[in-house]
Amino acid sequence: MPENPATSDDAVLEVRDLAKSYPVRQGLVLKRTTGHVQAVDGVSLALRRGRTLGLVGESGSGKSTLARVLVGIEKPTRGQVLVDGEDVSTMSRGARRELRRNVQMVFQDPYTSLNPRMSVGEIVAEPYRIHPDAVPRTGRRKAVAELLALVGLDPDHVHRYPHQFSGGQRQRIGIARALAVKPRVLVCDEPVSALDVSVQGQVINLLEDLQDELGLSYLFIAHDLAVVQHIADEVAVMYLGRVVEEGDRPAVYKCAHHPYTRALLSAVPVPDPAARSAGTELLLEGDPPSPADPPSGCRFHTRCWLARRLAAEQGLAGDGPDDVPERCRTEDPVLVPLGRGDGARGAAVPHAAACHFAHRAAAFDGRPAAVVPEDAGPDVGPDIEPDIEPDAGLDAGLDADFDPEATLDPATGRAVLRPTRPDHVTETVPDPAVLESRER
Amino acid sequence: MPEPTAATATPDAPGTGVSASLGGDAWRRLRRRPDVIVSALVVVFFTVMAAFPTLFTSTDPQRCIIGDSKTRPQGLGATHPLGTDVHGCDMLAQLVHGARPSLLLAFVVVGASVVIGVVLGLLAGYYLGWVDTVVSRTIEVFLVIPLLLAALLLLSLFRNVSVGSGAFDVILLPALVLTLFGWMGYSRYVRASTLEAKNLDYVTAARALGASDLRIMVRHVLPNAIGPVTALVPTAIAGVISAEAVLAFLGIGVRPPAISWGIMITNGAEWVTGGYPYLLLIPLGCLILTVLALVVLGDALRDALDPRLR
């Protein structure tokens, strides 16, 4: 939690109503545009100085496209990208290039993101060749050595080639390259998902150290919600090109209001066999629909567990894809702040969700899973209390002293079944400091 | 998570891998391979032969005595060490003097084709859109026009144009024709591997840094897309040398009185079954030797320039 509530002046990188669509072309010789894939459709986000915004969603949610627009690889079809409050699209080419230096990217795959024919020194120094005024020619060798040391690599290894390094080390090289032109924002696109588990932590910790040291802001894109929880200050959840929920990390993780966020959280495997409870996850059916042809109304309604249960409550069958409340099928929900007085509670980002029935999610999901099985049929209807105080869960989530044991833990939907779990693992560890020493 | 097999496992011994430069490493690696050294010697030998034919023979290849026709090889020191052909011309002299037009033609044609093909393929694959449409359609047009038909056309165009008799002048026409019809393969290969390479993350990374298109193409795409071309070059050289012989029949090959390996091979082929196989085997052997040497060199060069194989 920040000491001072952030204002939007604080935003180092901001997007407003951003959209990116790709034409779908058909035909061999004469290509006709037959439709558009709306990869990103009206996204507004603000990344604050020195903070980390976690962006989560399934593949096809548009999070990677958003990243590519932010670093300038793709041009937006609509909307604005603001760096330091200045609209990038209205700038001259030269000014845009300068500004773009401020936003650099760290890639997912450390095996394809480094040119195999360039030495580490050449890779890390390449930004200087592209932006010759960043560091004077004579100082570059030293700058490269410093960068390598900064990310925890041996500066003597400048003549080696990428294939001589392990995945974690390569990711460090990629980070060094991104840092070369002294950016203020790093867009990290799944930076650890291709790494070994034991190495992921090293890279996450490095990113956190660099943030403290250099005052960087991160847009941290990941599908692994557990990783995002470790590094993010604020979280935005994307589905089919839209932000469906956003807020401060504790609000989103402890008190998610969008059924999609809850399903995502529920799907994260818990590394604890004692927590195994067959069939209690909010299992989403099928894959996300194609962004070329998004569903009508709420884009999530075809897979929404909440809509099904509400439909069941209303006496509809509740198992077909169309058995959802009328409103979900016809009306596109907008991202609206939840509850009262969020700003007064010191949240940097007001907790908001794009769901017509956001206040009902906690009520349905928070019940013991044994009562509400995964595929809630009509027979479950009577068990559900329709009159849930809409803001009960929300208030709990935003409370600074929120205690997951005292309330239902809506985050996973399984917590209620879990006994208070003694964490054997941490108990047996003699000295955490020993394990924290960095990879050379 | 992909599990690297031991075959791709990489030694990572601290302190050993301080390599000087890509070029220096490549040279050190090449020297350790005997097949590479032998191949290099073969190429040097024929290059010297092409440059200084008088070092190898003092006989004039044009001085043919019909009475000595089809003399079998007589061995070193004799008047005709490799025998004579149907017209009684000295084989050794022909072979030596034929090296220059043949090799020069091959290198000029392949060199020009590679440059044209690589540039067009790179542009087409990188920019796609109308550039790609133009390049791809052009490739198809050139692929469907038969080489001989085009050669005949050019022949009639240039029949009365007098070209000189210098080393380049004698190969000008065949070089033009063969280059015009020789670049498409490289273009297609480079276009395909450019399409693949340009979507790799390190190309995206360069773009995110704000690198210019030229820089991305030259530094990132091309080095990783040129591989298939190096494999094509040695065989293309052989192809050019033999295609030249075909053109010679039409009168737009190497112009007489200049001689070439291609012409020797074509002429010699008639006598293989007649009991004079050496007329074919000697020039053909030289051609095969050159091509094999180039194959080995090309292979070694590609390996040496790839840091992953070190």
Place this chain on the structure above:
Amino acid sequence: MRGMTGMEIDISGAFDPAGPDDDAQGQVPTERTAGATLLEVDDLAVEFRSDDGAVRAVDGLSYRVEAGRTLALVGESGCGKSVSSLAVMGLLPPTARVVRGSARYRGTDLLALSPAKHRAHAGTHVAMVFQDALAALNPVHTVGYQLTEALRARSGLSRREARRRAIELLDLVKVPNAAGRVDEYPHQFSGGMRQRVMIASALALDPDVLIADEPTTALDVTVQAQVLRLLAEIQAERQMGLVLITHDLGVVAGVADDVTVMYAGRAVEHAPVRDLYAAPAHPYTRALLRSVPRLDAGADGDRLPVVPGRPPVPGRVPSGCPFHPRCDMARDVCRTDVPPLADAAPERSSACFFAAELLGGARA
């Protein structure tokens, strides 16, 4: 079409999967009683040829797969978990060879068979699902064709019969509208659906053992949950033995019965899943467990616990205990002697000299 989802498919009744396979052992029992040992790998060692000589990728691995149980092989990249299963299947690349050990499927040592017989035998009774479903499916054939390729080759099924079987298989793995999708091509399927198709094709011959090599690593968490549940359901229904190869301890906790943790080509710990998570008996297991980011852990700005260093590359494994350079308990003996995999407690074993200490510390 949804109505067919619950249909019972009796493949084993239609033909005998062991029928066309004439091995010396004679008839192979097809019934599976829970707990019966199906596949037993003993002291397996696999070497790769390389410029620097032979490289040991798997060194003395043993495990047992029982009917109706799930064994998880857990480890990081390069630990040999995938190579060991390729060896069992007879699918090792030409640069690799088995130098030692046996893999007994219902008593038949697969590794002692000729390569062709090995593949045929393993291919019938032991099926494998790979991580990259797109690469494992042939893009030019329809899904239905590929699903029944093995069936038709072995039992001479008619085209119509094969198509019907393919639809049944797709229904079995809960591909919606199976009858409509059976004639589509792999690229028309999403990642999760392709993985379902892979599982269906693995089930086509009703195998006794299913080896799933990182089956959900390329998938989204939501889809991963679906696929894992599907695997668990099918396994329970058919009493198959399931080998789950993964690096993800979260996944393991959700589905495995027993866990074998691998490091640098060796098994370093073997235990029932609850025991392992409650109290790891090897420092590597403990370190792995600690470094898994957890949703339920308090995450307010604390640093992730990390294991220093990185997994060793095959061929450059440290002397003594391979984990000692990264181990916070390492003592002199760890640098010189290789700890054997020894019993540490009932039903569990550990390759650490100080396993008893670790377990004792946990109880205290």
